[in-house]
Amino acid sequence: MSYPLSHKTVFVLDCSPAMERPCGHQFEMDSLSKGRSSGLIPLAPVTKTMWTCAVEAAVEYCRIVWDIYPSARLIRLIANGAQAVSVNDWTAADQHLTALMQQLAGVMGGVRSAGSQHSLHAGLAAALHALGEPSEAQRADRAADAAAKVMNRGRVVVVSQLADDGQARRLREWFADALLQHNRTADGAAGRLTVHSCELVLVSVHPDTAECPVTPRPPAPLSAILSGSVVTAKAGTQLAPMMMNLVLSHYELASTTVTGIPMKEEQNSGSSANYDVELLHPAKAYESILQGSPADHAHLRTRRDGCEYETITLKWCTPRTSSAELHQCTSASRVTPVDVNSRPSSCLTNFLLSGRAVMLEMPRRSGGKFVSHMLAAHGGEIFMHALGSGRSVLEDPPSVSEGAGGRVTDYRITEFGRLVSDNRLAPGEASEEGGVPLHAALERLARHTRVWPMTLSESCLAALPSLDSLTALLVKDSLSTDEVLECKKAVYNLVSMEARHEPLPVTTSGARGRGVKREEQYRALWSELEALVRAHCRSDGHQAALECVLECRSQGRAAEERLGLDQAMEELDRCGAPVQDSPLSPPPTKRWRRDRPPAQLSLLEMWNQRVDADNALKRLEFSGRLNGGDNNIVKLYAKLDKDKGDDVKK
């Protein structure tokens, strides 16, 4: 396994008395309590020491690297006092800003007490020693395969006030010798790695008020395994931007300025103004967009004051609401703001961390613009997604309905949707047998799809909603007693449906048309059910369910057989007694079951019987009718007739 040069970086920060001198750049403090009252004695400005400038710049370097590369890019700090003091270690726990700040405060008192001037050799030796120590990843590599050659490379950045070019040269020469010496001894010793390649960056700082006695040198090879460079900076004003230049080149980062971020004014919350925020991220975020000649995208680049690098300006687009959309993304890079605590920066980062995404527009050289990137946070980290631009080779794709199976209309989409939601993934724990969680997911998916008809028409079972609970239970790994009962209930439900001769839902478009007999449908349903349960027979509970199905099925068959017998008898009767089956013959009543009404009653008669019975319960019968004799006919107003008759008689 090869490790890049940026895997390990060691900072050697000189804290000799020269570095304790003020940097010459003053921070004005008076304005902080101005406006309260006038006529006060002005506050004295504060000045950092060169040491403070060096520590701040190194910490800022670490902040950027660890934000963008949370692992595998390690940095150690060594304070070079009377003796070299290692501030932190290669361990993952130490590679974090909070930990580093605490450790710095811890060592600060110790190294500063030394009074006299001392050489940087102790610090450089400690840096080499640190490079020889394996990182956690390298240790794991060696543990996995002792014979494997671990490419061990690293970078040493020294921040000190160098006297002249001669001192820089002597330091380089001393370091080159020490490196060879280190590799000679490291080969044999266990736990110490050879440094295969190394870069030495000498950063010479001087007070802002002084002239620089050292000439900068661009990176150049010093030996086969060592290259070196010298950079110079005024401690107060130039060191921090210069460290930014270094971090950009050391880790192949690029800078993007998001422009036009609308932000409420602090003083006047009604109005809003547009702000810019500069972000750093790996240069690969522009890999697919900014190739070709530099002139093509010169219009995007600007140089910030005091910085050697260029920043690319992209415009903020007010975000749309739909986030559940997959963009065509070619890369996603972590970002970190350059000025992390400024109000515009924290506004932007908080906006993103709250879950919203921002699209960024890139102007075209020819005019117009296109959405080139998206800023979005995932799990507390902000990423810059590079989006596909230009023409896609996938343009004008065929529709899924134009391909194979596209004309089928009765897919079980809803049920497949349920399968999808039942087979979602989530981070899991490795099982005791050592199987990875993904295997468990694959097994579950296999269980869920063991028997899975794709269309409604190819399955009776699928068309029956009452059996969904059964299917849902069967795909489980094992069944509890209650679940077996549930299964049985579903099966019994089917039995009773059949007994009631309930029609099965039949799809109209499928091969099984309306012409198929109900009995045949039930027969197909039962065999499909048996196949389903049999396929899932993986536990005692499943076995119990299978037995239940088999039992019910055999009963169903017996009933079918009885029915068959009846038909046969009927036919036999017809064939055996043709003479009696003449129109004159009395109707065959002997096979009517007892609970059925006799066949000679007409429908009207049956109806009347029922109505009479009902009425009898509701009111008293007219007494005339009760006494009415055989025909239930009573002559009304008999007395009138009688009186008439009397009158006539008169």
Add this chain to the structure above:
Amino acid sequence: MPTVLALDVSLSMSRPVFQQDRSEEPPTVRQLAIKGIHALLNHIHHNCKLEFAALAVYSSMYEILGSFTRDFDQLKSRLASLAEYDKSCVETALLGVKAVVAEEWGSGTACQVIIISDGSLGVGDSSLRQLVAGSRLHLPFSFPCRLDVVLLGERAELERRGAPAAFQRLVELSGGEGAVHTPEPPLSAKSTLALFRRLAETNYAPFSGVLHCGGLSSRVTLCPPPQTYNRTRDFEAVKRTVSPELRICGFLSVADVASPPAFSRHLVLPAPSESGDAPGEPCSEEDENARTACFCVLLHGGLKRENAAALVNVGEDWYGIVYSWADNKKKANLMLSLFEPGTNVLPWLGDFTNLGPAVPGAPSPFPIKVSRKRSYQQTCVTWTRQSGLHSDVQKVLRHARKLPDKTQNFYKELNRLRSAALSFGFYQVLESVAVILERECTLLPGNAHPDCALQLTHAATALRHPEHRQPGKPIQPLSTRFQQGS
């Protein structure tokens, strides 16, 4: 991947080719080349329906006869009317290719470049040898490419002139993928066609595989065919090819996968049935295919309905997602996005092998939170600019002016400033803040709470006290008798 054909139209291409069969008029090299291009385009059309091709001709100048299109008949018709030009110069061919690709695809799309020539190296300053020696060739291209060179000539004659070696150098400069092809001797229509057919079969082999989802599966083809992943990354060199077995492991919601970066994207199309790969298949068979249920359609419907994506294992430690994708809103289809090879390539999903069955109904476990906060998520201190220092001192002052209500916040901010100053070795700022607090004390109005003056004086004294220059000794609020009453 899209194809650019660059045809040499210099005068030497119009030479007749000696044929053993003298019954026919001897064809020119150019006619042979055109026949070959026709065969190649036909092959692409039948096997890779969605591929694009562009056509350029070159001599000492270049001309784009047809930019990228799927309408190959249009390209063929352009070939029918070609003029004859002067000498051959490969440099212009490369310039033409570069221009047409840059205009259509930018630099992110891999392209297949095929240069078709009679193997003349050009003369004088613009000859291939001079160009290579002076490194005046614009290679490698800004886009990933495979460069093939077809030299139509008698093999022995070409080798005598050193043409294959010279063009091989061109291939190497372009990145090394590709080769120089020469027809089997003798040069004839037959051997030319055989060469182009071979080239088509190796470079335009359709992908054929099976998409599995547990017990369900479908034969599929990926369009465009996936390329081999061969890159040197920070810590290792990785080479992977897509396996013909694509296995769905489970499903994720589209919101959770959150626009992941893809190495490449491919349409997942159901493969035509075994019998149906002959060109010009009867219409009824196509119809039959469309009416037979296919898992791809079901999967597409289900994924679209649930707004989900299926996590697919495509090879050793290589994963991707399949989801419903629409170019415009009307035509949706299944799309496969291949991630970078590796199991831990999307930090917000975690290691893919660590994804197991989710409990149905449980809230989404994604995105996976980072274990340690980034600088922009915590209150880190940077004082490289004056504004950073000022805003931190301002915070202390804001709370100081709201004493005694904000006593806790005041000391919290004060200690934050104190520990940062200790980490940076910036002791002068502690003195300065102590002075500012004392000044605040003198500015207190007459009706101020008595605790204000006490706390401010206490804090100012403590900032100067050597004990509080120790990192583990934060400044504690002064306990006063006023605190109970307030």
